[in-house]
Amino acid sequence: xxxxxxxxxxxxxxxxxxxxxxxxxxxxxxxxxxxxxxxxxxxxxxxxxxxxxxxxxxxxxxxxxxxxxxxxxxxxxxxxxxxxxxxxxxxxxxxxxxxxxxxxxxxxxxxxxxxxxxxxxxxxxxxxxxxxxxxxxxxxxxxxxxxxxxxxxxxxxxxxxxxxxxxxxxxxxxxxxxxxxxxxxxxxxxxxxxxxxxxxxxxxxxxxxxxxxxxxxxxxxxxxxxxxxxxxxxxxxxxxxxxxxxxxxxxxxxxxxxxxxxxxxxxxxxxxxxxxxxxxxxxxxxxxxxxxxxxxxxxxxxxxxxxxxxxxxxxxxxxxxxxxxxxxxxxxxxxxxxxxxxxxxxxxxxxxxxxxxxxxxxxxxxxxxxxxxx
Amino acid sequence: xxxxxxxxxxxxxxxxxxxxxxxxxxxxxxxxxxxxxxxxxxxxxxxxxxxxxxxxxxxxxxxxxxxxxxxxxxxxxxxxxxxxxxxxxxxxxxxxxxxxxxxxxxxxxxxxxxxxxxxxxxxxxxxxxxxxxxxxxxxxxxxxxxxxxxxxxxxxxxxxxxxxxxxxxxxxxxxxxxxxxxxxxxxxxxxxxxxxxxxxxxxxxxxxxxxxxxxxxxxxxxxxxxxxxxxxxxxxxxxxxxxxxxxxxxxxxxxxxxxxxxxxxxxxxxxxxxxxxxxxxxxxxxxxxxxxxxxxxxxxxxxxxxxxxxxxxxxxxxxxxxxxxxxxxxxxxxxxxxxxxxxxxxxxxxxxxxxxxxxxxxxxxxxxxxxxxx
Numbered sequence: 130x131x132x133x134x135x136x137x138x139x140x141x142x143x144x145x146x147x148x149x150x151x152x153x154x155x156x157x158x159x160x161x162x163x164x165x166x167x168x169x170x171x172x173x174x175x176x177x178x179x180x181x182x183x184x185x186x187x188x189x190x191x192x193x194x195x196x197x198x199x200x201x202x203x204x205x206x207x208x209x210x211x212x213x214x215x216x217x218x219x220x221x222x223x224x225x226x227x228x229x230x231x232x233x234x235x236x237x238x239x240x241x242x243x244x245x246x247x248x249x250x251x252x253x254x255x256x257x258x259x260x261x262x263x264x265x266x267x268x269x270x271x272x273x274x275x276x277x278x279x280x281x282x283x284x285x286x287x288x289x290x291x292x293x294x295x296x297x298x299x300x301x302x303x304x305x306x307x308x309x310x311x312x313x314x315x316x317x318x319x320x321x322x323x324x325x326x327x328x329x330x331x332x333x334x335x336x337x338x339x340x341x342x343x344x345x346x347x348x349x350x351x352x353x354x355x356x357x358x359x360x361x362x363x364x365x366x367x368x369x370x371x372x373x374x375x376x377x378x379x380x381x382x383x384x385x386x387x388x389x390x391x392x393x394x395x396x397x398x399x400x401x402x403x404x405x406x407x408x409x410x411x412x413x414x415x416x417x418x419x420x421x422x423x424x425x426x427x428x429x430x431x432x433x434x435x436x437x438x439x440x441x442x443x444x445x446x447x448x449x450x451x452x453x454x455x456x457x458x459x460x461x462x463x464x465x466x467x468x469x470x471x472x473x474x475x476x477x478x479x480x481x482x483x484x485x486x487x488x489x490x491x492x493x494x495x496x497x498x499x500x501x502x503x
Numbered sequence: 504x505x506x507x508x509x510x511x512x513x514x515x516x517x518x519x520x521x522x523x524x525x526x527x528x529x530x531x532x533x534x535x536x537x538x539x540x541x542x543x544x545x546x547x548x549x550x551x552x553x554x555x556x557x558x559x560x561x562x563x564x565x566x567x568x569x570x571x572x573x574x575x576x577x578x579x580x581x582x583x584x585x586x587x588x589x590x591x592x593x594x595x596x597x598x599x600x601x602x603x604x605x606x607x608x609x610x611x612x613x614x615x616x617x618x619x620x621x622x623x624x625x626x627x628x629x630x631x632x633x634x635x636x637x638x639x640x641x642x643x644x645x646x647x648x649x650x651x652x653x654x655x656x657x658x659x660x661x662x663x664x665x666x667x668x669x670x671x672x673x674x675x676x677x678x679x680x681x682x683x684x685x686x687x688x689x690x691x692x693x694x695x696x697x698x699x700x701x702x703x704x705x706x707x708x709x710x711x712x713x714x715x716x717x718x719x720x721x722x723x724x725x726x727x728x729x730x731x732x733x734x735x736x737x738x739x740x741x742x743x744x745x746x747x748x749x750x751x752x753x754x755x756x757x758x759x760x761x762x763x764x765x766x767x768x769x770x771x772x773x774x775x776x777x778x779x780x781x782x783x784x785x786x787x788x789x790x791x792x793x794x795x796x797x798x799x800x801x802x803x804x805x806x807x808x809x810x811x812x813x814x815x816x817x818x819x820x821x822x823x824x825x826x827x828x829x830x831x832x833x834x835x836x837x838x839x840x841x842x843x844x845x846x847x848x849x850x851x852x853x854x855x856x857x858x859x860x861x862x863x864x865x866x867x868x869x870x871x872x873x874x875x876x877x
Binding site for chain 2: 200225237240255257262281307
């Protein structure tokens with residue numbers, strides 16, 4: 130802030146950066162940068178003495194860095210939403226990961242990510258509570274003639290009472306992501322550990338595998354064929370899980386949920402397999418209308434939970450897009466209609482977040498508390 | 504090769520690159536570069552139109568890349584040893600990961616790695632055989648007041664017969680690496696899956712946690728205090744594993760092994776805890792001498808297996824360093840002396856490899872076939 134001679138305050142907005150930056154929780158061990166301040170600004174730093182032009186690229190905006198005498202470039206972004214964001218650096222025209230950050234698979238690449246502390250970060254904090262395991266399994270898929278990978282969360286006491294069986298949630302990532310997203314970015318295992326420790330959710334198994342979505346050309350979702358993935362999930366992975374884990378393998382104890390593209394997959398697969406799934410979660414994407422309900426057989430008898438959620442900023446932008454109705458109808462109105470028809474349907478809005486992981490962490494947190502309770 | 508007018512062949516060695524490059528198996532999904540050819544050369548490519556100077560940095564040598572008209576830089580290394588290697592790119596003085604490769608934790612950073620096909624890669628190939636799981640566990644450590652992470656390999660049939668109990672191997676990474684190394688770079692789980700499928704190894708559990716080695720200043724190993732890690736491993740992790748997994752928890756069924764710095768840790772911890780460990784594996788680092796044996800109580804009665812290994816190139820370089828004897832003695836002579844004293848001791852040399860992961864994959868492959876058989 131500069132106090133001018135005539136008493137008028139002149140405060141150019143771009144320069145009022147609060148200087149309380151701290152290393153991010155997603156930094157590599159021992160790395161000071163990237164940093165985040167209390168406004169949610171991201172500050173990066175990299176040594177590139179011979180470079181001409183270095184930029185930070187986050188949330189679709191590029192910010193120029195400034196070089197000091199020792200060849201170190203530094204700069205920061207505007208304030209970001211709470212939660213997790215992908216980013217990258219540009220060095221003389223090359224897009225590269227920041228060597229200071231941990232790496233995450235999203236936007237169809239392993240690259241930098243950063244955590245902006247959130248007011249509700251306690252829901253996914255690493256605490257001294259009993260922890261479940263996240264296990265990598267490798268299963269043979271006949272339909273694709275390949276050994277495929279999934280991650281399986283088993284709740285804290287899974288290995289204590291070997292007679293106990295658990296319900297199962299199949300949980301899908303979004304377009305450009307893979308089976309690592311829900312634990313690395315989504316912190317699904319920590320959300321469940323904390324909910325179970327507080328007695329807020331029933332213990333259940335979560336299975337996360339690759340949704341085969343990245344072969345889809347962007348914009349070509351209308352032509353997406355669910356069949357190949359449905360075969361892997363329903364005919365190959367579910368029997369493998371029911372053989373190798375202590376599951377309750379009947380329809381009342383099997384759920385599916387997904388985010389964005391994964392919510393479309395969830396809707397398509399569950400609506401065609403209502404004899405196999407009873408609980409449905411749709412985050413930031415699909416919703417279920419009364420038209421869908423009426424087209425299905427015995428939907429009201431078979432489906433015990435429909436959960437639909439969005440980020441608050443997604444809802445805002447929908448209001449300006451009346452064409453939204455053409456793509457499955459308004460999700461809130463759809464869900465209200467289900468409720469009015471006596472279906473156990475819930476609509477959740479994540480405050481002040483967009484199409485991003487903080488919306489989906491909160492969605493899982495809400496959804497998990499409703500799951501397998503009917 | 505250029506045939507000159509007078510019939511003399513002129514073949515500058517640096518230019519005889521065999522043009523049979525293929526994308527590496529460690530590339531990110533859908534990425535063409537980096538590539539490897541049949542000589543083991545690594546070719547990288549990156550778009551950096553404004554850059555002045557781009558280099559590939561692998562096995563401690565930097566290779567200049569060449570820019571084409573569209574701003575894409577390309578270049579390749581000299582032939583590399585079979586197996587896994589860390590590398591990075593330099594763009595105008597900035598050291599960054601290659602955006603085309605997967606990332607691995609080593610050299611104290613998450614960064615690029617590349618796989619050079621090996622003549623014996625079948626031992627760690629992903630095959631359609633029964634696969635074990637690799638589970639991330641989180642356990643509270645009172646001595647460090649932190650929630651710590653380990654990865655646990657359980658063999659293929661672990662979840663089939665819930666009455667069966669298994670021996671356990673505690674397996675340590677090297678300096679600059681962490682608990683992800685043995686599965687990501689070492690492919691320990693695939694080596695075990697294949698050995699078990701062929702009936703060559705007894706099924707056992709493997710536990711991999713962080714050896715707390717990266718706080719050591721390079722060159723300061725003589726001052727290394729094993730106590731903090733020994734407390735975490737012996738007093739905290741072992742009881743956690745024996746509570747949460749179906750282990751055979753007596754001394755005859757517990758082993759420890761490690762590579763490089765991890766072999767030093769293994770020697771220090773097992774020699775002080777012979778009531779807890781019966782099988783010992785030391786890869787590319789420590790060995791056990793008759794002096795060590797004589798200082799310990801009941802070594803010959805308690806220790807059922809001592810396995811010591813090195814890369815062939817490590818053995819070569821030792822011959823030129825007679826001072827080696829000061830650091831615990833010649834490892835082959837030490838191991839021969841143990842054999843002569845009636846101890847079940849084995850010395851293995853990995854052909855044509857150095858202080859690198861291919862030596863350690865082969866060491867595990869050999870060691871696992873000897874484990875828990877006495």
